[in-house]
Amino acid sequence: MTQPPDLVTRFEEERGRLRAVAYRMLGSLSEAEDAVQEGWLRLQRADTGEVRNLSGWLTTVVGRICLDMLRTRTARREEPFEHETLGPAETRVPDPVIRPADPVHEAELADSVGLALLVVLDTLAPAERLAFVLHDMFAVPFEELAPIVERTPAATRQMASRARRRVQGATAPRDTSLARQREVVRAWLAATRAGDFEALLELLDPDVLLRVDAGSGTASGLLRGSLEVAKQAAFYGKLAQAAYPAFVGDGLGIVQAPRGQVVAVLAFTFRGGKVVGVDIIADPPRLAALGVEWVGPSGE
Numbered sequence: 120m121t122q123p124p125d126l127v128t129r130f131e132e133e134r135g136r137l138r139a140v141a142y143r144m145l146g147s148l149s150e151a152e153d154a155v156q157e158g159w160l161r162l163q164r165a166d167t168g169e170v171r172n173l174s175g176w177l178t179t180v181v182g183r184i185c186l187d188m189l190r191t192r193t194a195r196r197e198e199p200f201e202h203e204t205l206g207p208a209e210t211r212v213p214d215p216v217i218r219p220a221d222p223v224h225e226a227e228l229a230d231s232v233g234l235a236l237l238v239v240l241d242t243l244a245p246a247e248r249l250a251f252v253l254h255d256m257f258a259v260p261f262e263e264l265a266p267i268v269e270r271t272p273a274a275t276r277q278m279a280s281r282a283r284r285r286v287q288g289a290t291a292p293r294d295t296s297l298a299r300q301r302e303v304v305r306a307w308l309a310a311t312r313a314g315d316f317e318a319l320l321e322l323l324d325p326d327v328l329l330r331v332d333a334g335s336g337t338a339s340g341l342l343r344g345s346l347e348v349a350k351q352a353a354f355y356g357k358l359a360q361a362a363y364p365a366f367v368g369d370g371l372g373i374v375q376a377p378r379g380q381v382v383a384v385l386a387f388t389f390r391g392g393k394v395v396g397v398d399i400i401a402d403p404p405r406l407a408a409l410g411v412e413w414v415g416p417s418g419e
Contacts, residue, residue: 293389314353328342
């Protein structure tokens with residue numbers, strides 16, 4: 120069915136914001152695109168003659184789609200099995216937005232979402248996540264959110280408040296400058312290339328948490344503590360020979376690409392100038408979907 124040109128134009132004007140909503144709701148770039156596309160299909164089938172606020176209407180529709188996707192994901196989640204070293208094998212690291220580590224892209228960091236926040240959002244119940252994301256991040260009134268989550272505005276407000284407390288309790292404001300992040304990433308690369316265990320320890324917070332997402336049924340999972348994380352990093356030092364810094368989410372990370380093939384993306388969470396979190400994506404299909412390409416060592 121052919122749509123009026125003005126409707127197509129208005130939807131395209133909203134697409135970027137809708138994608139941002141869906142990404143924060145789902146933590147997946149591909150699923151966010153699917154949700155936005157489904158929003159467009161529903162718009163095509165709807166009678167928009169009486170829609171006074173198309174932006175609000177689309178936000179509500181995409182929010183409902185994301186809520187359904189989250190509920191389906193939760194229902195399908197299976198009990199993870201244990202790996203002898205890394206623990207639960209079904210650890211999932213959300214999709215990061217990855218950009219070259221150059222001054223041109225620094226200005227975009229302010230609007231980026233860190234993996235640490237997305238990981239915390241993944242722990243919320245679907246309705247809590249929707250209430251927090253749409254209200255706190257996109258200023259959607261509780262009166263408009265309440266019908267989506269099938270609660271009263273007051274109950275929806277309480278739900279968002281609970282989610283906000285959990286998010287604030289698990290994430291800390293950025294306190295490490297970009298310059299210090301560069302120092303740490305360069306030192307990390309140098310230490311892993313040299314297999315310098317002691318140098319790696321100097322970069323890590325004692326309670327650092329490593330999350331590895333290598334795909335279903337592989338050695339994914341969690342590792343906590345500077346000694347264990349440093350051992351793991353030193354063991355895979357050979358991959359650092361062909362690695363380069365990149366903006367991963369809202370800070371500096373590393374792309375590992377031996378022989379020009381991207382095999383892993385590392386995102387760091389910094390606190391007090393040290394690494395408190397390392398999130399690694401090494402799942403080949405997800406890396407391919409992220410579209411990360413080898414750009415060479417110019418960013419170091």
